[in-house]
Amino acid sequence: MESPLALYRRYRPETFAEVIGQEHVTEPLRAALANNRVNHAYLFSGPRGCGKTTSARILARALNCEQAPIADPCGECESCRDLARGGPGSIDVIEIDAASHGGVDDARDLREKAFFAPVRSRYKVYIIDEAHMVTTQGFNALLKLVEEPPPHLRFIFATTEPDKVLPTIRSRTHHYPFRLIPPRLLSAYLSELCAKEGVTIDPAALPLVVRAGAGSARDTLSVLDQLLGGAGPAGVTYELATGLLGYTPDTLLDDVVEAFAGGDGAAVFGVVDKVIETGQDPRRFTEDLLRRLRDLVIVAAVPDAPATGLIDVSEDQGERLVAQAARFGPAELSRAADIVASGLTEMRGATAPRLLLELLCARVLLPGSDNAANGALARLDRLEKRMSISGGAPTPTVAAPSPPAQDRPAPIADRPSAPDPAKPVLEPQVVAAPAEPAPVAEPAPAVEPVEPPAAAAPPEPAPEPVAAAPSGELTLVDVRRLWPDIVDATKGMRRLAWMHLTQNCQVVAVDGSTLTLGFANAGARDSFVSGGCDDVLRQAAVDVVGASWKIDTIVDPSAQAEGTPTVTKAATTPAPAVPEAPAVSAAPATTEAPAPWEADPADTPAPEATGAASAAAREAIQQTRSADQPPEQRGPDWATADADAHPDDLDAEHQGVSAAELLQRELGAQMIEEIPHQ
Structure with missing residues (x-):
């Protein structure tokens, strides 16, 4: 029995309506296709895995669909079936990897074949991926062809670095910038995919998968595919996600934040020792701690941030963040985040990351040793917090x-x-x-x-x-x-x-x-x-x-x-x-x-x-x-x-x-x- 395709290949969109998080690109393209106002050359740019190549294939299907002009391919004609997910492909749609075919000889070969008419379709479409890898001589060889192509020819360039594309080529294309997918939208999409796969996933694990994917749909689906493969009868649990992805468990972050709030040095260094003893990377722990402090800074400024979706956390974790932020002052949180951010920068390439982690924890615990404005504000925050805890000056009745x-x-x-x-x-x-x-x-x-x-x-x-x-x-x-x-x-x-x-x-x-x-x-x-x-x-x-x-x-x-x-x-x-x-x-x-x-x-x-x-x-x-x-x-x-x-x-x-x-x-x-x- 053959193994199934990778998750990102099995669920690759086949129409513009299925592409998530790129409405600013897909809606204008659908309007241009429906109105039969398609340009001869397009430039799709954006981060990796956000849908550039997939959108180029959908555009090629829509151009060669028998029902064209149409916003979305019908999926029933021969051309649509050939270019569908898992289809054999079409001889009239040519994909070229410019990373290995970006020289002047490859550009000359493309120019010679481009003048031949398509075999079965209306247009011959060239999808040039990683277009920024084409050399200057290759772009110069293609310049005249891209500027004045034959009526049956269409170009679609896809790149992650549009600035490296020859300006004369870029000026002759319609440029559509793709963006990273928003976390909340990506979380909802992952939940739908898990339901289709018949695997349960812990709501607390979804933010970790989205964070590992960094806004890229392809990378996120790859991470989810790994977790689905290692899931047991309970599905994708939070413990499984933190273990495989290498993130710090929330329990450790809660412990260290509570210790910082209470000025408990023994508890802080106990957490650091536990991080080292469990084999976790001090740099990753520092990065996770900085992210937690960032969340607390936002919650301190906007108490309903977890409920409104300003920060993407589960409901129970949002309640913990609100309680933790209430124990700090804004200046104290900002100062702690600055110290951790500076320490994270110092850890890059350091030979003793644990030592640097312990030193930055000591600086966070001792605001009195900081004579700068941030230290004074942190001490003022602690005094105000003490007054709020104690209820101010004692009343005469007590x-x-x-x-x-x-x-x-x-x-x-x-x-x-x-x-x-x-x-x-x-x-x-x-x-x-x-x-x-x-x-x-x-x-x-x-x-x-x-x-x-x-x-x-x-x-x-x-x-x-x-x-x-x-x-x-x-x-x-x-x-x-x-x-x-x-x-x-x-x-x-x-x-x-x-x-x-x-x-x-x-x-x-x-x-x-x-x-x-x-x-x-x-x-x-x-x-x-x-x-x-x-x-x-x-x-x-x-x-x-x-x-x-x-x-x-x-x-x-x-x-x-x-x-x-x-x-x-x-x-x-x-x-x-x-x-x-x-x-x-x-x-x-x-x-x-x-x-x-x-x-x-x-x-x-x-x-x-x-x-x-x-x-x-x-x-x-x-x-x-x-x-x-x-x-x-x-x-x-x-x-x-x-x-x-x-x-x-x-x-x-x-x-x-x-x-x-x-x-x-x-x-x-x-x-x-x-x-x-x-």
């Missing part, structure tokens, strides 16, 4: 509640220059050894409790924001992009929380209004929660991204920092038990008195007495203030407020442990040297 004015220590800049009578209340030497219980002073009018606004009400457990929390829109990738800014915000609020977040934990998941953190060990997790660091983190998230998360903590050994830090610090003796300090006046001291650690060094007693007495004094102050204030106006206790203002100095005292125990429990560090306190 801001952290502030304690009343009398519960917060006054800033240094607000202290009066003159001595305050209430100042000795918190001085270390007075608190350490009070002579007698001090009477409870009446609160000053300036610090009377004021009804706080609704936004600054005392905190309730796990408050819910009034407005819709933008955190519902944040993905894990978005949170990891914004995580460094959130952690930096905690450093100024409570240093212990910052130390935990930078050394002992990592973001595990984000789901709606819950943020899950994984800690290296149970001790670090318990210390984070018991120290109120989760509230600090929640407030930092509100300040940075405007999201009020519920902080959930788990033990995740993978969050353990590499290595165990070795800490050298002055030895601290645990404070001995001191009898409860008497009640003292709290109102003036909380607004005007400086903190114990900022007192004059000459007047500061030993650290042991100071730490114990300060703790006792704070407890007495809190008890007095709590007794005097109604429940709805009681702010956070003094120890919490003081620790938030000075987290470095009061953590050990607040938790009642020594510095060595604190370092061992929180950081897993071991004290190796003790330096006596100076």
